Amino acid sequence: MGVDIYVMDFLLKFRGRSLGETLWLGRQGYHIHDSTLGNSVLRSYDRRVSIENIKGETGYCEELFKYLGSKAIRSLDYSDFEGAEITHDLNDPIPDELANQFDCIFDGGTIEHVFDTRMAFSNVKRMLRVGGIFLMVDGANNFLGHGLYQFSPDLLWRTFSRENGFEIELMQLVDDVGKPNPRDVPDPAVLGQRSNMTMSTARTYVLMAARKTFEISDGEQKVYQSDYLAAWQRSGTDD
Numbered sequence: 001m002g003v004d005i006y007v008m009d010f011l012l013k014f015r016g017r018s019l020g021e022t023l024w025l026g027r028q029g030y031h032i033h034d035s036t037l038g039n040s041v042l043r044s045y046d047r048r049v050s051i052e053n054i055k056g057e058t059g060y061c062e063e064l065f066k067y068l069g070s071k072a073i074r075s076l077d078y079s080d081f082e083g084a085e086i087t088h089d090l091n092d093p094i095p096d097e098l099a100n101q102f103d104c105i106f107d108g109g110t111i112e113h114v115f116d117t118r119m120a121f122s123n124v125k126r127m128l129r130v131g132g133i134f135l136m137v138d139g140a141n142n143f144l145g146h147g148l149y150q151f152s153p154d155l156l157w158r159t160f161s162r163e164n165g166f167e168i169e170l171m172q173l174v175d176d177v178g179k180p181n182p183r184d185v186p187d188p189a190v191l192g193q194r195s196n197m198t199m200s201t202a203r204t205y206v207l208m209a210a211r212k213t214f215e216i217s218d219g220e221q222k223v224y225q226s227d228y229l230a231a232w233q234r235s236g237t238d239d
Helices: 006-012 037-042 051-055 060-067 117-125 153-159 225-233
Strands: 021-027 071-075 102-107 128-141 166-175 204-212
Touching: 006 037, 006 060, 006 128, 006 166, 006 204, 037 051, 037 153, 051 060, 060 071, 102 117, 117 128, 128 166, 153 204, 153 225
Parallel strands: 021 071, 021 102, 102 128
Antiparallel strands: 128 204, 166 204
16 A cells, blocks of 8 residues: 555646545555656656655655645554554444545555455545545556455446546556556546457556545445446346
8 A cells, every 4th residue: 555656646636636634545655766756757746846855754655645735644444553543444334423524535555455345435435525535546457466356447437426426537547667657548438338448568557536526315326337237228128
């Protein structure tokens, strides 16, 4: 769990947003080891700062997130072995006192390790305030054996749909080689077909920013893959 060059490039797109009360899913480690490349990426957004200004001294990313705009940062984990302030198993529903408490939730590679991803996503939705943003970076390809899952962008488009109270502001894939070169992933429901993407031999992250627009009062909408849902609707057998 943590922030490397590719994750930092993603996060820098949201600098200046009101990240306010920020929650990390797992305490996020600082993994930017090439300062030359790091400075190149950072200064493409802000020429006034260097990697040394945001590195901090803990091995974690508090200084980076303060720079991005977080006013307070807490982390949630199954255990406090890395100093998480909140201990909770994301396979289980969150307690009521965590509902609507955060302006930003960042998953830098945690939910891929959680068996019950549906519950984990539901917990994120409950903990986020209306207007808040969920920033997610998890494995999409060539991470076999790293976590329990690799994520398809279509799963995220459907899970954080407008019907479920979210507006996806960014969906990208990026390979973890060379300088960051993310590519946009359109919503297959809008395309009217699957987003069949040619993948490289590199490890690939899926990057998502989803803003909560309203509170669901009558339960989440069920999630179906978009092209099948369209086919069922055309045939008159919509669930």
